[in-house]
Amino acid sequence: MTMPSIAIIDYGLGNVRSIANALETVGARSLLTRDQSVILAADGVVLPGVGAFRQGMENLRRYDLCDTLHRLKAVGKSLIGICLGMQMLLETSEEYGVHEGLGIIAGEVVRMPVTAKLPHVGWNEIAEPASGVWRDTIFYNVKEASSLYFVHTFAAVPTDAAQILTITEYGGHVFASSLQSGNFYGCQFHPEKSGEIGLKMLKNFVEML
Amino acid sequence: MLKKRIIARIDVKNEFVIKGIHLEGLRKVGDPHELAVRYYEGGIDEIIFMDAVASLYGRNNLFHIIEQACRDVFVPITVGGGIRSLTDIEKALKSGADKVALNTQAVKTPQLVSDAARIFGSQCIVSSIEAKRAGNSWEAYIDNGREHTGIDAIQWARQLQELGAGELLITSVDREGTKSGFDNDLLSRVCDQIIVPVIASGGAGVHTHVVTMFDSSQSDAVALASLLHYNLTTVKVLKADLAENGVPVRL
Numbered sequence: 001m002t003m004p005s006i007a008i009i010d011y012g013l014g015n016v017r018s019i020a021n022a023l024e025t026v027g028a029r030s031l032l033t034r035d036q037s038v039i040l041a042a043d044g045v046v047l048p049g050v051g052a053f054r055q056g057m058e059n060l061r062r063y064d065l066c067d068t069l070h071r072l073k074a075v076g077k078s079l080i081g082i083c084l085g086m087q088m089l090l091e092t093s094e095e096y097g098v099h100e101g102l103g104i105i106a107g108e109v110v111r112m113p114v115t116a117k118l119p120h121v122g123w124n125e126i127a128e129p130a131s132g133v134w135r136d137t138i139f140y141n142v143k144e145a146s147s148l149y150f151v152h153t154f155a156a157v158p159t160d161a162a163q164i165l166t167i168t169e170y171g172g173h174v175f176a177s178s179l180q181s182g183n184f185y186g187c188q189f190h191p192e193k194s195g196e197i198g199l200k201m202l203k204n205f206v207e208m209l
Numbered sequence: 210m211l212k213k214r215i216i217a218r219i220d221v222k223n224e225f226v227i228k229g230i231h232l233e234g235l236r237k238v239g240d241p242h243e244l245a246v247r248y249y250e251g252g253i254d255e256i257i258f259m260d261a262v263a264s265l266y267g268r269n270n271l272f273h274i275i276e277q278a279c280r281d282v283f284v285p286i287t288v289g290g291g292i293r294s295l296t297d298i299e300k301a302l303k304s305g306a307d308k309v310a311l312n313t314q315a316v317k318t319p320q321l322v323s324d325a326a327r328i329f330g331s332q333c334i335v336s337s338i339e340a341k342r343a344g345n346s347w348e349a350y351i352d353n354g355r356e357h358t359g360i361d362a363i364q365w366a367r368q369l370q371e372l373g374a375g376e377l378l379i380t381s382v383d384r385e386g387t388k389s390g391f392d393n394d395l396l397s398r399v400c401d402q403i404i405v406p407v408i409a410s411g412g413a414g415v416h417t418h419v420v421t422m423f424d425s426s427q428s429d430a431v432a433l434a435s436l437l438h439y440n441l442t443t444v445k446v447l448k449a450d451l452a453e454n455g456v457p458v459r460l
Contacts, residue, residue: 015302
């Protein structure tokens with residue numbers, strides 16, 4: 001079997017080297033690209049992201065990547081959005097003003113109403129929102145209450161709660177720490193920085209392509 | 210529940226991991242990459258690489274070590290020592306670091322912290338404070354504990370938070386390398402004054418030092434060197450012990 005190819009979308013934000021290394025470790029070949037035809041030809045796609053929402057969307061528009069992302073959804077290509085890469089899949093974000101996102105997943109990105117320190121930095125647990133939700137997803141063999149690495153202040157609130165794949169509690173607030181909409185996954189935590197559990201999820205993503 | 214982070218601090222001089230006392234009298238303890246991989250496999254939550262002599266030479270020499278580390282280590286990596294400009298920060302992040310630690314240059318030009326936070330995001334700016342007790346207060350030091358600044362360390366912590374630092378690494382110069390326990394007064398004072406996460410560093414010699422530190426301050430993380438480098442414990446054994454003593458850690 002040939003190694004699946006994963007396009008890591010290069011829009012100037014994100015720790016792309018770490019993601020490429022993690023993908024290589026789990027048996028995929030990664031390509032850092034903003035070329036539409038390369039992205040569409042890949043077996044799977046990663047939308048990375050570390051940084052501010054507005055800047056991220058500006059860069060996606062500048063490189064003419066918004067339509068490409070909508071097309072990936074339409075043709076059923078598998079994608080995983082990480083951190084800001086997930087948040088941009090939603091319709092709006094209230095990070096420093098209200099900004100329009102890709103609108104691929106209905107819902108908004110809001111500042112977490114917590115009583116604790118923000119940003120939420122460090123390892124926190126994920127839980128399955130209801131029994132059976134993880135079946136046939138990239139979490140199928142992940143243990144409940146596994147810890148993953150987070151660093152964020154804002155969190156996604158999808159309109160359709162059925163799209164929530166994992167939930168996490170922080171500072172008295174429960175938020176959606178990952179989402180699934182058909183062939184698109186989004187996670188607020190960083191699987192590429194979450195040790196063996198994170199690699200296991202990425203491996204599942206690659207193996208399910 | 211958010212876990213308390215256990216971080217390995219790897220100070221590097223000319224390709225070797227070194228360890229001193231009070232940040233001085235450095236001796237070689239191993240290869241940085243080998244140690245990083247060993248700690249990662251043992252379950253460490255993060256790794257900080259510090260170029261111990263960078264301020265003297267005016268540059269950070271660890272970028273190739275970072276490039277290598279992030280091929281095998283899948284937890285957050287911070288690099289510090291001799292980071293003097295936005296270009297240095299960009300280079301560090303491009304080489305695979307998730308965060309940079311700033312000290313000497315932040316004292317010289319505080320605007321570097323605010324510029325860096327604005328451009329790269331607060332989440333990747335760790336401000337490092339080397340604090341030495343002076344009577345009832347603490348003074349900030351630079352150049353790896355060599356030079357005093359006359360700046361009050363607690364006030365400096367508050368100012369760094371305002372400038373946009375995402376985390377503070379608080380090293381007690383008095384306790385560093387002594388294995389005599391943390392300066393818990395210093396850590397409590399800092400934690401009472403600021404809301405960004407605090408990483409406690411300097412002084413751990415036995416597990417109970419770490420437990421006591423987490424009990425007596427609101428610190429979010431601990432950076433360990435001697436305890437790990439001299440094989441006084443392993444990450445696994447330490448974490449199991451912390452969990453037994455009520456410190457929430459990732460197992």
